[in-house]
Amino acid sequence: MIPRMLLFSLLFLCGLQEALLSPLVRCSKNAFCAFDVPVDLRAAKETCEKYSGSLYQFNSKEELGDLTTLTRLNGKYWLQSSDKTAPNCPVVSMTEGQGATVVRVPCQDQKLDGFFCQMTKYCSPLNASPGTAVNYTLETFKFGYSEVFPLGTTAEERKLGGKYPDSKHLCFYEWLKAPWKCEVMGGGCEHECDSSVAGCVCPTGLVLHRNNVSCSMGACTECAQGSQREGDSFQCKCNKGHDLGQEGKSSAEADECKACTADQMCVSTREGHECKCRFHGFVLEEGACLNLTICKSCEHDCAKVNGEYRCVCRRDFMVSPSDPTKCKLNCTDRDCRCIPSGGGSCECLDGYVKDNVNGTDFCTDIDECEAQRMCDHVCENFFGGYRCRCREGFQLQGNGKCVSLSEEQEKEDDGSGSSSPSVTSTGEPTSAHPASLPPYIKTGSVLGIAVFIVLVGGLLVFLLRNIFKRCGSLELPPLRRPDIDIFYLQQVTTETYKRLSFDKQFKNDTQKLELNL
Numbered sequence: 001m002i003p004r005m006l007l008f009s010l011l012f013l014c015g016l017q018e019a020l021l022s023p024l025v026r027c028s029k030n031a032f033c034a035f036d037v038p039v040d041l042r043a044a045k046e047t048c049e050k051y052s053g054s055l056y057q058f059n060s061k062e063e064l065g066d067l068t069t070l071t072r073l074n075g076k077y078w079l080q081s082s083d084k085t086a087p088n089c090p091v092v093s094m095t096e097g098q099g100a101t102v103v104r105v106p107c108q109d110q111k112l113d114g115f116f117c118q119m120t121k122y123c124s125p126l127n128a129s130p131g132t133a134v135n136y137t138l139e140t141f142k143f144g145y146s147e148v149f150p151l152g153t154t155a156e157e158r159k160l161g162g163k164y165p166d167s168k169h170l171c172f173y174e175w176l177k178a179p180w181k182c183e184v185m186g187g188g189c190e191h192e193c194d195s196s197v198a199g200c201v202c203p204t205g206l207v208l209h210r211n212n213v214s215c216s217m218g219a220c221t222e223c224a225q226g227s228q229r230e231g232d233s234f235q236c237k238c239n240k241g242h243d244l245g246q247e248g249k250s251s252a253e254a255d256e257c258k259a260c261t262a263d264q265m266c267v268s269t270r271e272g273h274e275c276k277c278r279f280h281g282f283v284l285e286e287g288a289c290l291n292l293t294i295c296k297s298c299e300h301d302c303a304k305v306n307g308e309y310r311c312v313c314r315r316d317f318m319v320s321p322s323d324p325t326k327c328k329l330n331c332t333d334r335d336c337r338c339i340p341s342g343g344g345s346c347e348c349l350d351g352y353v354k355d356n357v358n359g360t361d362f363c364t365d366i367d368e369c370e371a372q373r374m375c376d377h378v379c380e381n382f383f384g385g386y387r388c389r390c391r392e393g394f395q396l397q398g399n400g401k402c403v404s405l406s407e408e409q410e411k412e413d414d415g416s417g418s419s420s421p422s423v424t425s426t427g428e429p430t431s432a433h434p435a436s437l438p439p440y441i442k443t444g445s446v447l448g449i450a451v452f453i454v455l456v457g458g459l460l461v462f463l464l465r466n467i468f469k470r471c472g473s474l475e476l477p478p479l480r481r482p483d484i485d486i487f488y489l490q491q492v493t494t495e496t497y498k499r500l501s502f503d504k505q506f507k508n509d510t511q512k513l514e515l516n517l
Contacts, residue, residue: 022142026070029147031119032056034070034077037141041089041107044078044115051138051150055080056116058090058102067092067116068100075113076105092116122148123171126155132166133158154188164214178213190214223249263289297325332383334365351384375400 023037035047048054056067057080071077074096081089088104091112095101105112125147128134135156136143143149149171156165168178168188178188179200187193189200190213202208202215209216223236238244238251257266260275264284267276277284281293290309295302298311305312311325316337318330329339331349338346338354338361348354348363355364368386369379375388379400390402397403 023140024144025138025141025146025150026144027119027122027146027148027150028066028070030066031122031148032067032070033117033119033146033148033150034067034114035117035141036071036075036114038111038113039078039115040109040111041078044112048115048117051117051119051152052121053117053119053150056118057082058092061102064092064100064102068094070116071100071114076103078112078115080118081107117150119148119150121151121173123151123153123173123175124148126157126169126175128157129166131159133160152185154185164209164216165211167211168213178211188213223251259287261287261289294325299325299327331363334383336363338363349384376402 023035025033025035027033033053035044039047045055055078067077071092071094075094077092077094079090079092079102087107089107090102091105093101093103126134135158136146136149136153137156138150138153143153149155151171151173153171155169155171155175157167157169158165169175170178170180170185170188172180172184179193179198180187182189182193182195182198187200191203191206192201193199194201200208200213200215206215208214236244236249236251242251242257244251257273257275260266263278263282264275265278266273275284275287277289279289281291282289283292284290288307290304290307292309294311295309300311300313300317302309303312304310311319311327313319313327313330316330317327320326320328329336329349331352336349336352338348341347346354346361351366351368352363353366354361356362365381365383367381368374369381373379374386377391377394378389380387380389388396388400388402390396393405394402395405
């Protein structure tokens with residue numbers, strides 16, 4: 001008893017699932033069909049007419065038995081009304097346990113569970129080949145048990161478990177095999193129908209199946225990564241670093257290739273697979289691809305630094321900031337060797353001046369901070385250059401100038417302020433100046449200064465002599481020996497007194513004359 005109940009429940013659930021997924025239609029051998037879809041009276045009439053039929057005209061109670069075999073246990077179905085002007089229309093009402101009755105309900109503004117159609121044109125079931133099953137559809141309607149099929153029904157014949165149908169047919173008074181005319185339901189094609197060739201076409205990458213309506217991957221296109229010809233057939237193949245699956249179609253990444261990074265590729269070897277760098281000039285070291293192309297351009301040497309190859313320079317040289325492949329002289333001491341420049345001379349780096357000791361030329365650092373005022377506040381000298389710093393409350397501007405932060409804020413508020421310079425970790429703005437040779441220091445500066453002093457001294461002597469001449473300065477008597485006599489001294493004193501007395505009398509006479517005038 002229990003197995004029967006389980007079987008009945010299973011069948012009921014399957015039927016319920018089928019009804020919920022899509023609307024159903026069932027047709028009897030008398031060519032009347034029951035459509036299970038909620039519609040109003042107008043939609044029921046239009047659907048029947050669309051498939052070459054009309055609403056079923058109920059004539060006698062004896063017909064109820066045939067109608068109830070096509071419907072569910074419960075529900076109401078529209079029938080054809082003999083009086084088109086009546087406000088109420090006949091319907092078949094199904095109630096579980098009570099059977100079917102014909103009742104009248106308002107014709108307007110309501111939907112029932114379905115309707116009955118009387119078909120005038122239809123097809124009999126398709127003659128299927130042994131070992132195949134036929135699936136019938138009427139656009140969106142699925143068929144339950146039916147003995148006839150309305151016009152427009154399609155039938156797909158398919159082997160049990162088959163992926164593609166063996167054939168497809170259309171009910172048009174009789175069964176027409178696809179493809180048919182493209183204007184009618186797209187010729188029955190799965191993708192597109194081409195009226196110029198009167199047949200189905202497939203998109204790129206797919207081939208037309210032998211049923212002439214479906215599109216399949218084909219013998220080679222079902223391969224995951226490609227195929228190759230072997231004799232009269234094709235076999236699937238995989239890209240480098242992948243192995244062909246057991247079914248002969250899929251491709252799986254080889255275990256050895258899983259360690260390859262994005263800039264590496266996996267290649268097949270006799271032992272299996274290995275990773276190699278994708279780009280020319282790169283070498284695989286410790287699982288990473290390193291660029292070796294820069295080593296061909298290095299002026300001195302090339303070495304691996306922090307996991308990458310870079311140009312390095314020999315002692316007393318450094319990598320040029322403007323070209324990572326070039327080297328320039330580097331001096332980290334106060335005194336460095338002079339750079340030969342040809343012709344027996346040499347040159348110094350910026351920030352150094354040439355000097356000579358015991359006939360040997362060398363370069364010594366210029367202390368810009370000691371030589372002249374380079375910065376407003378604090379000047380810090382370093383080998384090859386100097387830097388300026390400002391005291392707290394000031395901000396460093398160009399040329400070592402320090403500006404009060406309050407003044408700078410006022411300029412910014414007026415819209416004329418400039419961007420702030422960088423600030424050190426201690427909060428003190430700094431300005432590092434590249435090493436440069438000050439204008440007051442030249443090669444051979446000692447000789448130049450000596451010549452300048454001689455010229456200045458000569459000029460001063462010349463000026464003093466002319467001043468004495470123009471001003472009538474006293475002529476000094478020639479120097480006498482220590483044994484000069486007293487008479488000579490008295491004579492000189494008397495003459496000097498007379499000259500001074502004359503000058504005083506001349507001044508008094510001049511003043512009296514001015515008063516008389």
